[in-house]
Amino acid sequence: MIEVRHLTKHYGDKKAVNDISFTVHDGEILGFLGPNGAGKSTTMNMLTGYISSTSGQAIINGVDILEDPIAAKRNIGYLPEIPPLYLDMTVKAYLNFVYDLKKCRLPRRSHLKDVLTLCKVKDVEERLIRNLSKGYKQRVGLAQALIGNPPVLILDEPTVGLDPKQMVEIRTLIKRLGKNHTVILSSHILSEIQAVCDRVIIINKGVVAADDTATNLSDQVTTDHRVVARIEGEKAAVLQAIRTIPGIKYVRADMEREPGIWEFEMEAQPGQDIRRDINRIARENDWNILLLKTMEMTLEDIFLKITMGEQVEMNKKGGAQ
C-alpha cells in the first residue's frame, strides 16, 4: 500500500509538485497521466527516495520513505524514466548485481530465471547491455525492478520504445503483476492507462487534476447529447433541418465522407437525447441515415480538457446517461 499525504516539492521558487495526496491499495494499479513537466517523474522520484520532498509524507507499506529509507526501499521495485543500466555488463551479470544490491534472499538461480523469463530477456542474457535494442533495454529495466519480488512497483513510462507487440505483452505482464503487487505506472499513452489501470490520477502543473477509475472518468463525460450522424442529403438543407431541433446548441458539417454524403457533428443540451429527432427529420425529408452514433469522450479528450485548463467537474452527479 502506498499513502501519499500532501507531498510537495519546490525547486527554488518553482513548485514542481504541489500538495499531492492519494492512496494506492494492495493489488491496485494506478495510472499517472499528465503532460511533460507535470510532475509525474518528480512524484515518482520522491516515492522511491531518489529525491526528498519539501514537505509531506510518502508511506510505502507503512514505512515513511524519509524516516527509514532503507526499509522503505526494500519494498519498492523502481523503473525510472531512463532505465539505470550499466552498458558494460551482460544482462545476466547486471541482474546478478541488482540481486546483490537489493540483498535479495530468494533462491538466486531460480529467481533470476523467473525474472528473465517473465520479461522475455532470457535469449539475450549473455549479451552486453550496450548492444541491446531499446525495447530489450526497457525490458531489462523492468526485470531489474522485479528482482527481489518487491510488493510495490513504480514504473515510469514502462512501454516507451517498445514495438506494438511488445507493448501489449508488457501491458499484459503489468496487469498480471497488479494482482499481487501495488503498481503505479505513468504513461503518455492514454489507451495504455485505460487498458491496464484500475484508477487514474491526472496530474497537471504539479497538482492532482482528477482522481477516479478510468471507466468513471470517461463515463462522467460520455454524453448522449453529442451526436455524429452521416446523412445522405443536401448539406445546406440538412444543416437547416437539424437547427430546427429544439435545444440544439450547435451543428456543423464535419467532412464529406463519401461522395455527396456529409458527416454532421452536433450537440444538444446535456441530458437530451436527439437521436430520435434526427430520425424524424430524415424521415420527413426522405434522407438516408448511414451512420448515427453518440460521441464518446475518450480519456484523450478528458486529458486534453483537463490539461488545457478546463476543469471537468468530476463529482458532478447525473451529468449525462
Added chain:
Amino acid sequence: MGAIYRREIGAFFTSSIAYTFLTVFFNVAGFFFTMNNLSAGATDLMGIFSMMFVASVIMIPILTMRLFSEEKKQRTEQGLLTAPVSLTGIVLGKYFAALTVYIIAASVVFFYGIIMSLFGTVAWMTLFSNFIAMVLVGAAFIAVGLFVSSLTENQVGAAVGGIVCLLVLLLSDLAAPRIQVEWIQKLLVDLSFYARYYEFTCGIFNLSSVLFFISTAVLFNFFTVRVFEKRRWS
C-alpha cells in the same frame, strides 16, 4: 557495499581503465627502478617511492574519474540511490574498489625487492613501511579523486579537477617557505602530504602521519556522502 565493490572491480577490468592504469604505473615505476637501481647498482628503493608519489598525483584521478561521473551521466545512480543501501555503502564500495586496483599496482615494489635481493641485501622492513606509506597516500588521494568525481558528470572534468586538487596538496608544501604570514606557513607545512610521505621514504614510521592520511581519506569520503545527501535534499 559488497555488490557495488564487486561491480566496480569488474568494471575496472572489463573497461580499459585498470589495464591503462596498471600499464602506466608499472612503466613509470619500472623506469625509475631501472634508472635508480639496475643501472646505478643500488638496492635502495627510496628513489622509486618518492617518484611514485608525484606520479600518483596524476594517475590516481584517472583511476577515480569515472566512478561517480559516469553513473550520473548514464543515469545509473538512480538505480543505486533507490536501492536499499546506504549512501555510505555506495561511496565506500566504490572507494575500496579503486583502492584495491591501486594496491595491486603498488605491490609491484615487492617484485623489485625480490629482484634486488638477488644482487644484494634489501631492507625489507623499510620497503614494507614504504609500501604502507604509498598505500596510505593512495587511500587519501583516491578519496579526494572520488569526491571530485561526485561533483561532475564529465569524466575529463573529474580527472582534471582531481589532478588540480592533488597538485595543490602537493605544491602547498613548496610554497610554504615563501609565505611570510606565520600561521599560514605553519598550516601549509602541517597539511603537507609530501613532507609526511618523505619521512616514510627515509625509513621513519610516524604514527601521526598514518593518522593524517587515514583522516584525510575519511574526511573526503564523508564529503562525498554529503554531496549526495545535499543533492537529494535540494
